[in-house]
Amino acid sequence: xxxxxxxxxxxxxxxxxxxxxxxxxxxxxxxxxxxxxxxxxxxxxxxxxxxxxxxxxxxxxxxxxxxxxxxxxxxxxxxxxxxxxxxxxxxxxxxxxxxxxxxxxxxxxxxxxxxxxxxxxxxxxxxxxxxxxxxxxxxxxxxxxxxxxxxxxxxxxxxxxxxxxxxxxxxxxxxxxxxxxxxxxxxxxxxxxxxxxxxxxxxxxxxxxxxxxxxxxxxxxxxxxxxxxxxxx
Amino acid sequence: xxxxxxxxxxxxxxxxxxxxxxxxxxxxxxxxxxxxxxxxxxxxxxxxxxxxxxx
Amino acid sequence: xxxxxxxxxxxxxxxxxxxxxxxxxxxxxxxxxxxxxxxxxxxxxxxxxxxxxxxxxxxxxxxxxxxxxxxxxxxxxxxxxxxxxxxxxxxxxxxxxxxxxxxxxxxxxxxxxxxxxxxxxxxxxxxxxxxxxxxxxxxxxxxxxxxxxxxxxxxxxxxxxxxxxxxxxxxxxxxxxxxxxxxxxxxxxxxxxxxxxxxxxxxxxxxxxxxxxxxxxxxxxxxxxxxxxxx
Amino acid sequence: xxxxxxxxxxxxxxxxxxxxxxxxxxxxxxxxxxxxxxxxxxxxxxxxxxxxxxxxxxxxxxxxxxxxxxxxxxxxxxxxxxxxxxxxxxxxxxxxxxxxxxxxxxxxxxxxxxxxxxxxxxxxxxxxxxxxxxxxxxxxxxxxxxxxxxxxxxxxxxxxxxxxxxxxxxxxxxxxxxxxxxxxxxxxxxxxxxxxxxxxxxxxxxxxxxxxxxxxxxxxxxxxxxxxxxxxxxxxx
Numbered sequence: 024x025x026x027x028x029x030x031x032x033x034x035x036x037x038x039x040x041x042x043x044x045x046x047x048x049x050x051x052x053x054x055x056x057x058x059x060x061x062x063x064x065x066x067x068x069x070x071x072x073x074x075x076x077x078x079x080x081x082x083x084x085x086x087x088x089x090x091x092x093x094x095x096x097x098x099x100x101x102x103x104x105x106x107x108x109x110x111x112x113x114x115x116x117x118x119x120x121x122x123x124x125x126x127x128x129x130x131x132x133x134x135x136x137x138x139x140x141x142x143x144x145x146x147x148x149x150x151x152x153x154x155x156x157x158x159x160x161x162x163x164x165x166x167x168x169x170x171x172x173x174x175x176x177x178x179x180x181x182x183x184x185x186x187x188x189x190x191x192x193x194x195x196x197x198x199x200x201x202x203x204x205x206x207x208x209x210x211x212x213x214x215x216x217x218x219x220x221x222x223x224x225x226x227x228x229x230x231x232x233x234x235x236x237x238x239x240x241x242x243x244x245x246x247x248x249x250x251x252x253x254x255x256x
Numbered sequence: 257x258x259x260x261x262x263x264x265x266x267x268x269x270x271x272x273x274x275x276x277x278x279x280x281x282x283x284x285x286x287x288x289x290x291x292x293x294x295x296x297x298x299x300x301x302x303x304x305x306x307x308x309x310x311x
Numbered sequence: 312x313x314x315x316x317x318x319x320x321x322x323x324x325x326x327x328x329x330x331x332x333x334x335x336x337x338x339x340x341x342x343x344x345x346x347x348x349x350x351x352x353x354x355x356x357x358x359x360x361x362x363x364x365x366x367x368x369x370x371x372x373x374x375x376x377x378x379x380x381x382x383x384x385x386x387x388x389x390x391x392x393x394x395x396x397x398x399x400x401x402x403x404x405x406x407x408x409x410x411x412x413x414x415x416x417x418x419x420x421x422x423x424x425x426x427x428x429x430x431x432x433x434x435x436x437x438x439x440x441x442x443x444x445x446x447x448x449x450x451x452x453x454x455x456x457x458x459x460x461x462x463x464x465x466x467x468x469x470x471x472x473x474x475x476x477x478x479x480x481x482x483x484x485x486x487x488x489x490x491x492x493x494x495x496x497x498x499x500x501x502x503x504x505x506x507x508x509x510x511x512x513x514x515x516x517x518x519x520x521x522x523x524x525x526x527x528x529x530x531x532x533x534x535x536x537x538x539x540x541x542x
Numbered sequence: 543x544x545x546x547x548x549x550x551x552x553x554x555x556x557x558x559x560x561x562x563x564x565x566x567x568x569x570x571x572x573x574x575x576x577x578x579x580x581x582x583x584x585x586x587x588x589x590x591x592x593x594x595x596x597x598x599x600x601x602x603x604x605x606x607x608x609x610x611x612x613x614x615x616x617x618x619x620x621x622x623x624x625x626x627x628x629x630x631x632x633x634x635x636x637x638x639x640x641x642x643x644x645x646x647x648x649x650x651x652x653x654x655x656x657x658x659x660x661x662x663x664x665x666x667x668x669x670x671x672x673x674x675x676x677x678x679x680x681x682x683x684x685x686x687x688x689x690x691x692x693x694x695x696x697x698x699x700x701x702x703x704x705x706x707x708x709x710x711x712x713x714x715x716x717x718x719x720x721x722x723x724x725x726x727x728x729x730x731x732x733x734x735x736x737x738x739x740x741x742x743x744x745x746x747x748x749x750x751x752x753x754x755x756x757x758x759x760x761x762x763x764x765x766x767x768x769x770x771x772x773x774x775x776x777x778x779x
Binding site: 263264265266267269270272273274276277280281284288291292295296298299302303305306309 | 403520540
């Protein structure tokens with residue numbers, strides 16, 4: 024679903040990504056781990072077609088970036104650590120706005136479905152700026168899955184959430200991932216990620232330094248794996 | 257046009273004009289020179305740091 | 312690029328010699344203009360400085376287009392060098408124009424289309440500098456700089472046109488309206504020779520400064536690179 | 543250009559294009575209807591400018607007709623930057639601009655959407671200011687020619703203003719920078735708009751006003767085209 028070969032990204036003089044190879048199959052849930060400033064966000068923004076790669080190949084759902092960016096965008100949902108929602112619109116209006124731009128048929132019905140799934144049905148007519156951070160984050164997921172994308176990208180979705188909201192988010196994530204989608208999530212919060220993801224890739228200094236699956240690692244050993252990866256690098 | 261017969265004395269303005277021209281040129285050149293020197297000094301400093309780092 | 316190349320050193324020397332020659336020519340070869348007196352000698356440098364400003368303006372626009380096309384940082388360095396030189400020389404041209412205008416038109420400033428357009432262009436350049444100052448990321452700085460240069464380059468001809476139209480519909484010229492006073496004096500052959508010589512010299516000055524300024528930009532880029540490597 | 547794997551016809555691309563434009567306009571108007579931040583600020587500011595001019599210029603009956611177009615355009619220009627800054631800040635604050643950029647449509651649709659809603663806000667302010675001004679100073683401003691000039695001038699102003707506001711909102715100095723970037727490049731719009739407004743108000747012949755109208759139209763066309771070409775470079779990393 025996602026095929027990245029030798030991806031390089033430079034910002035002026037800074038080389039953020041120096042030849043990343045990365046692949047995700049449909050149904051896979053990949054956690055991209057790494058400390059701050061290793062290029063996780065940049066990497067996701069390139070996959071989301073928000074940033075142009077300096078070099079290398081990126082293919083998403085068979086379409087090349089950046090040449091076929093529009094085709095990629097229609098097959099992709101992106102949740103940033105900012106909610107990308109309008110504070111002065113209601114929950115429903117925000118979804119309606121994005122739904123119309125994505126040309127979703129039967130928008131009203133689809134919005135109800137999504138709001139049901141998110142457990143936000145009750146807040147349908149609330150202004151987004153009155154919602155809590157956790158609810159905004161959930162709605163932001165709703166915005167990303169509205170057009171039923173094949174690829175979902177999450178950038179640090181746990182930032183700024185309290186315990187309850189995180190648990191709620193876990194539920195949402197496993198629910199949206201369960202439909203044969205390819206999911207990539209970045210985080211430095213290993214605890215939540217461990218149970219959710221099926222594969223862990225570790226990004227360090229602009230390269231994937233280690234990769235392993237949940238089956239291989241076994242429960243509770245992600246932290247050790249993570250530490251070893253950085254010592255090796 | 258009365259002043260077309262008698263050439264007015266405008267040499268003060270001429271001198272002022274050329275002073276301004278050469279003054280401005282000098283200021284710009286000096287600014288270029290100083291920027292150049294500051295950058296060179298920084299470069300030296302960085303090169304030394306690099307050497308120390310490598311050795 | 313720590314030392315300036317040999318060719319540039321020679322060009323520097325030649326430029327200085329030529330500028331001295333031009334100055335001598337303006338003072339001793341060109342005759343005194345009868346209607347305006349000595350101050351008319353400013354005319355040669357005034358027009359030539361404006362010419363250098365124009366060269367810089369065109370160079371900046373061209374570099375902006377090439378930058379957006381190739382996204383190579385060298386074109387950004389060239390563009391900002393051209394803007395800076397153009398800024399300095401238009402400023403000189405405006406000052407000389409004002410000093411020339413004072414005894415002739417009895418006013419430091421006239422809202423003449425060329426003069427006003429040059430002043431607006433200066434403001435665009437200052438805005439350009441401020442824009443660049445406000446952006447950290449070098450790529451974005453270069454991109455925005457190029458975009459704004461292009462917007463400026465396209466708006467300036469229209470500005471000139473609109474101000475000229477403004478003047479023709481309202482033919483109120485400040486000061487006397489005689490032909491001589493408007494600067495349209497007949498040039499004698501020595502005047503013409505001096506005029507074209509200055510044009511040529513200032514083109515050389517432009518080339519020399521441009522080259523120097525590009526090297527400066529390059530050096531600064533190199534230092535940023537080195538500093539980044541050391542971090 | 544490579545074709546998409548699912549070949550889309552020009553027509554469906556066009557409908558997508560216009561749907562995005564319409565959605566953005568709908569969204570901006572809904573947000574504004576609810577918060578009323580932008581229009582209130584623009585209107586109050588515009589009224590204050592008109593008021594200040596009254597004292598600054600001592601607008602007696604004799605002076606009025608001569609300076610009216612100037613006052614109107616200074617007011618619109620200043621109120622316009624206020625609106626532009628706010629309208630772009632809304633997109634930048636919660637990262638909404640990224641949300642718009644993720645939509646599968648050509649980026650020029652986003653430019654057009656923002657341009658048209660900015661233009662709508664400016665026109666709304668103008669529609670309110672004009673009668674207020676004519677009541678306060680007893681000048682009749684309801685001349686169809688004048689309205690046309692105001693529309694053309696606002697189009698030119700907002701065409702380039704939307705582009706530059708998208709740029710200035712991404713810099714450190716943000717709202718301070720916009721007027722500095724914008725004013726020197728909209729000089730032709732202001733000159734032409736003031737001149738042609740004055741022409742219509744004083745009942746000049748059309749032949750005298752026509753060059754100014756042509757200039758306005760030329761500026762509008764050129765700068766909408768430029769903005770369309772350059773918008774991509776401003777929003778993309």
